[in-house]
Amino acid sequence: MMQRIVKTLPPVVLPEHLPGETGLHSAVLVDIETTGLSPEKSFVYLIGQIRFLENGERQLCQYFAENAAQESALLSAFFQGLRKTDVLIQYNGDRFDLPFLAKRAAKLGVPCPLDQIRSVDLYKIIHPLKNVLGLIDGRQQTVESLLGTGRTEAVSGKELIAAYADYTESGAESARQLILSHNEADVRGLSGLLSLSAYEPLFHAEHGIPLYRAKAQPYLSFDGTPRNELLLYFHPRESYPAPILGSAHGCMLRVQGDEGIVKIPIYTGELRYYYADYREYWYFPEEDQALHRSVAVYADRSHRIPATADTCYTRKTGDFLPEWNKFQEPVFQKNRKDSAAWFAFTKELRQSRSFFEEYAGYIVRHILAQK
Numbered sequence: 001m002m003q004r005i006v007k008t009l010p011p012v013v014l015p016e017h018l019p020g021e022t023g024l025h026s027a028v029l030v031d032i033e034t035t036g037l038s039p040e041k042s043f044v045y046l047i048g049q050i051r052f053l054e055n056g057e058r059q060l061c062q063y064f065a066e067n068a069a070q071e072s073a074l075l076s077a078f079f080q081g082l083r084k085t086d087v088l089i090q091y092n093g094d095r096f097d098l099p100f101l102a103k104r105a106a107k108l109g110v111p112c113p114l115d116q117i118r119s120v121d122l123y124k125i126i127h128p129l130k131n132v133l134g135l136i137d138g139r140q141q142t143v144e145s146l147l148g149t150g151r152t153e154a155v156s157g158k159e160l161i162a163a164y165a166d167y168t169e170s171g172a173e174s175a176r177q178l179i180l181s182h183n184e185a186d187v188r189g190l191s192g193l194l195s196l197s198a199y200e201p202l203f204h205a206e207h208g209i210p211l212y213r214a215k216a217q218p219y220l221s222f223d224g225t226p227r228n229e230l231l232l233y234f235h236p237r238e239s240y241p242a243p244i245l246g247s248a249h250g251c252m253l254r255v256q257g258d259e260g261i262v263k264i265p266i267y268t269g270e271l272r273y274y275y276a277d278y279r280e281y282w283y284f285p286e287e288d289q290a291l292h293r294s295v296a297v298y299a300d301r302s303h304r305i306p307a308t309a310d311t312c313y314t315r316k317t318g319d320f321l322p323e324w325n326k327f328q329e330p331v332f333q334k335n336r337k338d339s340a341a342w343f344a345f346t347k348e349l350r351q352s353r354s355f356f357e358e359y360a361g362y363i364v365r366h367i368l369a370q371k
Helices: 068-080 097-108 122-133 140-147 157-170 173-207 353-368
Strands: 003-009 027-034 044-052 058-064 087-090 118-121 213-220 226-234 244-248 251-256 259-274 281-284 289-292 313-323 341-344
Touching: 003 173, 027 097, 027 173, 044 068, 044 097, 044 173, 058 068, 058 173, 068 097, 087 097, 087 173, 118 122, 122 140, 122 173, 122 244, 122 353, 140 173, 157 173, 173 353, 226 353, 244 353, 251 353, 259 353
Parallel strands: 027 087, 087 118
Antiparallel strands: 003 058, 027 044, 044 058, 213 226, 226 259, 244 251, 251 259, 259 313, 281 289, 289 313, 313 341
């Protein structure tokens, strides 16, 4: 007979904002255990879930099938228990747990409500941050170790499948307890991962990052060359559970606790703006610049030659900031084939708070996009 094991768990400290701006009492944390990775060849034998109660406590409920014949009853009981659920919170569930449940339900003819319930996959929050958090992999246990959830259980999926096979063959209570304990550790661990919500505003950085300070300052490079950099300071919406440190193309992002900073190199010197339609320009070697034919027609012919793609430019001297996909125009380069691009750091931009906030978001997105 399919077993339903219920346990009351003590309250935990929760973040001010839950992932996906989820409502606490309408959310369920869920994790499943299966006999394999393929829903065509394997089945679900255990589903663990946690609900948050009005008094702050948590209720753990586990649905356990002793054999394949009980899977249909397990799915039905779990789905019926979701009637007052608006959100399912899981780890990598969008790729595995939820599709697996839906396919098994369809195969067994069990009505499935999952397409009517919003999903919040915590893995999708952590995956883009893997490098800047220094994670060696994206496994739930690895993330829990980083965040310090206190988890000590570390049974692998392979060991769990072997334990379930042992239980179905021998009825060994020790195997059953191992399985239930692992599932409980997984679903309880999700409570500790809810603090990942602090990182979510980083993924909406296209709207900019609110700053409390922006300044340009000089510094000496490692070889003693004087340079300048732009520093953008911000406070995260809430303290990050683990520090972030990332970089890309000379830019740096560091967030620790409730302090964040973005560092961006300022290039000071001469750069070139290249015209696209070089056949419409003449190049003047003595002035080292190109002029459009409509203007160059009045110049001495002995001082001009037809422009090429490499010589069709005008020069500009000043301070420049880096970009990669036309954040600002016009775009300047050191030479036409240079992958680095820059835009002028003008007086108007230096006085624009909205520019600094939008640019901070742009740089953060660029750093997080690095593989």
